[in-house]
Amino acid sequence: MTQRGRRRRPLTPAATVVDRLAVLLAAGVAPASAWTHVGEAEPDGPVRAVATHVGRSADEGVPVSVSLRQALEHRAFDAAVDGGRHAEEWAQVACAWHVAERSGAPLAGCLGSFVAALRQADAARREVEVALSGPRSTGRIVLALPPVGLLFSLGLGVDTASVLFGSPAGWGCLATGGSLVLAARAWNGRLVRSAVPSAAVPGLRLELLAVAVSGGGSWEGALALVDEACRDRLGVDAADDGGGEAVLELSRRAGAPAGALLRAAAAERRLDATTAARSAAAKLGSTLMLPLGVCVLPAFLVVGVVPLVVALVSSTAEVL
Numbered sequence: 001m002t003q004r005g006r007r008r009r010p011l012t013p014a015a016t017v018v019d020r021l022a023v024l025l026a027a028g029v030a031p032a033s034a035w036t037h038v039g040e041a042e043p044d045g046p047v048r049a050v051a052t053h054v055g056r057s058a059d060e061g062v063p064v065s066v067s068l069r070q071a072l073e074h075r076a077f078d079a080a081v082d083g084g085r086h087a088e089e090w091a092q093v094a095c096a097w098h099v100a101e102r103s104g105a106p107l108a109g110c111l112g113s114f115v116a117a118l119r120q121a122d123a124a125r126r127e128v129e130v131a132l133s134g135p136r137s138t139g140r141i142v143l144a145l146p147p148v149g150l151l152f153s154l155g156l157g158v159d160t161a162s163v164l165f166g167s168p169a170g171w172g173c174l175a176t177g178g179s180l181v182l183a184a185r186a187w188n189g190r191l192v193r194s195a196v197p198s199a200a201v202p203g204l205r206l207e208l209l210a211v212a213v214s215g216g217g218s219w220e221g222a223l224a225l226v227d228e229a230c231r232d233r234l235g236v237d238a239a240d241d242g243g244g245e246a247v248l249e250l251s252r253r254a255g256a257p258a259g260a261l262l263r264a265a266a267a268e269r270r271l272d273a274t275t276a277a278r279s280a281a282a283k284l285g286s287t288l289m290l291p292l293g294v295c296v297l298p299a300f301l302v303v304g305v306v307p308l309v310v311a312l313v314s315s316t317a318e319v320l
Contacts (some may be wrong), residue, residue, distance in 0.1 A: 011080050012047050014089040015118035018111055026108035032058035046076045046083075050090065065098035065229075085199040089118065092201055098229040099208050103215030103222065110211045117266060121201045124274040128197055131281035138288060143184060146177050146299040160307040163314070170307055177303035184295035191287055195280040203269030205230065209244045210262035219248045219258070 017038055024034035032055050039051030050071045057067035072091055077083035096114045100107050164170035201207065205226055212222035223244065247265050251258035 011045060011077075011082075011086055012042060013118075013122060014086065014093050015115050015122060017042075017047060017051065018093055018118070019115045022108050022111035022115060025111070031064055031107070032056075035064070046080050046086070050076050063098075063101055065094050065101055068094035068097065088199040092118070092199075092204060095204075095229045096208060096211060099211045099225055100215070102225055102229075103212045103217055105211050105215035110214060113210070113263065114207060117201050117203070117207050117270070120267075120270050121197075121199075121273075124270070124277060125197045125199070127274075128195070128277045128281045131278065132192060132195060132284060134285065138285070143181060143188070143296060145296055146181055146303040148300075148304070152304060160304075160311050163307040163311045164303070167310075169310060173302045173306050177299040180295045180299035180302070184291040184299070187291040187295065188288060191284060191291075195277070195284045197273065197277040201270070202273035203266030206244055206247070206262045206266035206269065209248070210259040210266070213248075213258045213262070219252075223248075 020038050020041075021031075021034050024037060025031065029037070034055075035051050035058060036055030039048050039055055042048035042051060050068070053071050054064055054067040057070075058064050068090065072087060072094065075087070077087040077090070080086060093114070096110065097107075099105070100110045162170075164174055208226045208229065209222055212225050213219065215222075217225075226244075244262065244265075247261050248258055250256070251261050
């Protein structure tokens with residue numbers, strides 16, 4: 001298979017790979033062997049390369065989280081389809097693994113819980129992608145209006161091409177229309193990107209705190225460990241969007257399990273993020289009308305109507 005074909009092949013999601021690892025670890029397979037087996041089951045590509053590297057390094061005594069960080073620092077997913085999203089997901093996996101390693105939490109159970117969070121976030125993103133398919137198609141169709149206007153004027157038998165390509169006024173129309181279409185494309189792209197949720201797991205810090213406290217350490221140590229894993233080691237954005245300290249304080253006062261409360265708060269953050277993403281996708285259909293009115297319709301007039309009027313006036317003057 002060509003290099004281009006490999007680049008276009010969809011990658012196995014991080015959640016699927018980590019789920020397989022959790023199953024193997026629960027069955028008593030050592031982490032190094034688990035990563036090696038998972039890598040061997042993958043087709044050629046970044047995921048196989050990362051898993052093989054981690055398995056080989058773990059067999060030499062290098063912590064898994066360190067090996068994952070090394071693979072990400074070498075930008076293993078740059079050439080892949082949607083590589084930025086995959087790299088962000090794997091960075092979060094490295095954070096979770098680092099927290100589990102340092103806290104002494106059971107790896108299989110922690111990874112299983114983290115996989116559920118990854119899958120829920122990915123399901124929300126896919127749902128929003130489906131909702132955005134309609135507005136995206138509308139935007140592409142609308143951007144075709146200026147060329148359609150030109151073809152329409154040519155279909156009327158009016159020589160608008162000579163006006164557009166053979167006169168200063170036509171050159172000005174082409175430059176103006178082209179600039180407006182490019183502005184509309186950039187505007188549409190920015191609106192769509194703003195509505196697409198990122199690969200970051202909402203409530204990530206809460207999930208990692210749940211992993212940290214399950215290792216039996218102090219809450220202060222858990223908070224410091226999570227901050228170190230996310231900010232200092234991997235640069236993952238895991239702001240305290242769910243009030244981790246507040247949840248831990250509630251657990252202390254009520255005598256309730258901190259891990260369960262933290263995961264419940266993380267699930268609430270994911271629900272809020274999903275609702276916000278759905279709302280943004282629903283609003284996109286109306287906000288895409290702004291580039292239509294401000295850029296595309298004027299471009300249609302400049303490219304399709306103004307040359308037509310100029311050609312008609314010119315032909316009329318010649319007849320007179």
